[in-house]
Amino acid sequence: MTSTTDKKNINLTLKIWRQKGPDNNGLETYYADDISTDMSFLEMIDVINERLTLEGKDPVAFDHDCREGICGMCGAMINGRAHGPEKGTTLCQLHMRHFADGDTLVIEPWRSRAFKIIKDLVVDRSPLDKIIQAGGYISVNAGGAPDANAIPIPQETAETAMDAATCIGCGACVASCPNASAMLFVGAKISHLALLPQGKPEAMLRVMDMVNEMDRLCFGNCANHRECEAECPKEISITNIARLNREFIKSRLF
Amino acid sequence: MSWFTNTFKTSIGKKLIMAVTGLSFICFLMAHLAGNLTLYGGENAFNSYVERLHTFGPVITIVELGLLFLVITHVLTGSILFYQNILARPIRYKVYKSAGGRSLGSATMPYSGFIILAFIIFHLINFHFADKTGTTIFQIVAKAFANPLYIVIYIAAMIVLAIHISHAFWSLFQTIGADHPKYTPLIRIAGIVISLIFGVGFGFLPVYVSLI
Ligand code: HEM
């Protein structure tokens, strides 16, 4: 399926999960004919939606914003894989050249108890925001911009923190986790703050508050399946989950 | 009590319980396997090992009760996690594909766990609660493994145990946060090696006993 085709345009069969309505119920089949392989996945859905609109039908609802892999708005399961079959890309960065003429694609929204479905492929990911509100911040009085090098931070530490901070909050980790756990997201957020001096003063409180909020929102429990790190568009490592576990233990013991 | 409940009611707290109790079982199994290897020394070697073990008297009873407590804790906590994880995704995907993270072990933890529990009960009935008057432990063991069905059950259970530990060993280190680019690959290999040692070490014993 990931084979590159020489043909410029391809024909696909899409089975898209649609909100229950007068016209649909569950997986609906659409024929996506004459799709340019230069398109991104979202552009392909745009084309489908234009055709549906012309036919007087309800277009497929899906989330998107930046369309360059930085905002974290897009995302869907494509044939059972979060953001599709390519590694390290969001759905907006997935190109149709990775699919072959005649492929059938099953497209489903993120599934988890914590993410309520709004419509079709649009899910409510505000539970991730609630976890941030519970402790994913530092309390400082915002004044003038501080001197960039006032606090010396080793390059390696800065890089590790930055790797964790690349999380765009897309929710693919939750969607791909067999247990619908949000530990990669929380691990990334805890890590980028815990690694830096500015995050240290509140580290003990933060980890308990964020873990409690994650549990309260009914995300599942991590069982170290490692599906999240394989699907994360930012390739965030589960090393951040181990750091979250360490931060948790520290906050309990000291 | 509030520190205790606040800690262990969380998802990470429950995982820590699984890791610590599970690690204790692995330590116990190492000792158990080492003791059972005396079977390769024949009837007398095995019987004298059992006799020596029993001279520890109350210590053995305390260890047994400790293990019982740990098993109950591991099984109950594991069941809660399993149940919560099912609830966390009430509507399943029509199509779901692994991106390569899951392993046979990780995908089957609760199922392999319950099979091991059933086996532990079966095993205790056979040997621990067996009538030991006028016979030796070796005779009880030899009699059990004269039955091919017992050999099959024991080997199957040891394969399941090896599958459980193939994920559990590495996973427990990740749970307690013991992760390092230099050592994690070694821990993963050690997990596979230990599950093979348990699988082959325990699994071959019934065959050997039935042959002598
Ligand atoms: C002697 C036998 C056993 C050993 C050596 C063992 C070992 C372990 C270890 C070390 C873990 C921790 C993994 C982690 O921290 O991520 C674990 C997890 C688990 N064990 Fe066992 N276990 C045994 C028996 C059982 C039994 C009888 C059950 C019965 C239900 C069980 C069910 C589970 C489950 C469900 C998990 C996964 C928990 C999760 O990650 O969500 N295990 N086991």
Ligand code: SF4
């Ligand atoms: S950790 Fe990765 S998969 Fe999870 S929300 Fe952040 S960017 Fe998305």
Ligand code: FES
């Ligand atoms: S639309 Fe912004 S990441 Fe895909």
